[in-house]
Amino acid sequence: MFGYIIPDQQAMTPEAQQRYRTAYCGLCRRTAALHGMAGRLTLSYDLTFLDLLLCSLYEGETPETVETGRCPVHMIRPIQWRYSGPTDYCADIGLALHYYSAKDKWQDDRSLPGLGYMKLLQARRQEAEARWPRPCRAITRGLAQLAEYEAAGCEDLDLVSGCFGDLMAELFDYKQDRWSPELRAVGANLGKYIYLLDAWDDLPRDLRRGSYNPLKSLSAAPDYEEQMREIFELLLAQAAAAFRRLPCVEDADLLENILYSGVWLKYHVENRRRQSR
Template sequence: LYEGETECVQGCGHCPIHPVRKIHWRSSGPTDYCADLSVALHYYNAQDKWNDDHSLLGLGFEKLLAAPTQDAAARWPRQCEAIRSCLDQLAEYEAAGSEDLDAVSGCFGQLMAELFDYKQDHWSPELRSIGFHLGKYIYLLDAYDDLERDQRKGAYNPLKTLSQQPGYEEEMREIFELLLARCAKSFERLPCVEDADLLRNILYSGVWLKYNCKNAKKEK
């Protein structure tokens, strides 16, 4: 969407994944933005795992990512504050055992809307719509995928009651289709040219992979 608006820097060097062989890399404003927010999301996720489950792995990642997340928050305070506040609100809903699908998925939708709103410019309405509906889809798909495991463990899942109702599978399919249709509608309003076919492949096909895999296992 912002093709050509920021300088693209290229280079070659070592990284933790390739410590011996040098690799070519390139960096620009949007890619740096995504890298910063990926770090922040992993940090807050690790923090929650330590606070909720006393996961030592979560604690390790929290310590490892603390300094990079502080740097990211200095560059993107609005987005990082949204991550923290939305996850806090989501934790409250989950602690209360809420089965209000619109409310609980809406928390993650609001989080993603803030992250997609890169520059708060004239593209914001469409970007926020994509982020909001994609965030709701991600949250509900995770709940759908984790339902059997959560039932075995007695863990929270907002779909527990709904899953016992007739027509559950059809209703979930309709919810997923509606959310992704709204994503696609907003995406098609954007003047994306470079890699547009790849983006469409992800939006129209790739995001269904987890859902399709789960239902293929059920059929077997």
């Protein structure tokens, strides 16, 4: 369920693209500093969005660090990166999410790559949990509840997507302060969207394999695609409405690009592919 909250690069100016890259590289840099080279494997666009959001909302509370140097991916020329207080939180949360995602793949499918990835991240996951016990408990609790629903074949979309939405709400609630209601609303609606878009994207494969998918029954309805589009639009509209209530100034254009355009990219690509068949 990673890689859906992405930027729309084509709709960005070159200057905006550069600012996004410095934030992405900053998260990568701090993830490597906290968790070694294995930590770099947990880097995601989704956590970059959360990092941008929290750094913008809490701008000025911790100093922003801007550095220039080389990295294993960009060996030829120096690159610039930036980060501030929330970046370490996002690095830890990203690692915990990837660890438990790998654990689920091992437990559900006996995936050997999942087992190897889980063991690779094991020690670092314990460090992240020690620093952030509340959100890490939310990850384990939420994924365990979701596994129960999936094992039971639950097709109550509000229930299963709401479970992942609640998990994401906890992760977005960084400081549990006056901005909690808005942050939780952004996280909850994006979490529901990610879960349902992932299910929508996987449905053809799951039908072929006979695997669990909460959309199986709904997909038989003649207006299935229209219903899904309406659900996606509603969830993203609610996330955007909550975001607009936050006093984000720094990188607001990047956040708006992701929320209003980027989140739709994978849906549009898959939808066009289906229609062309």
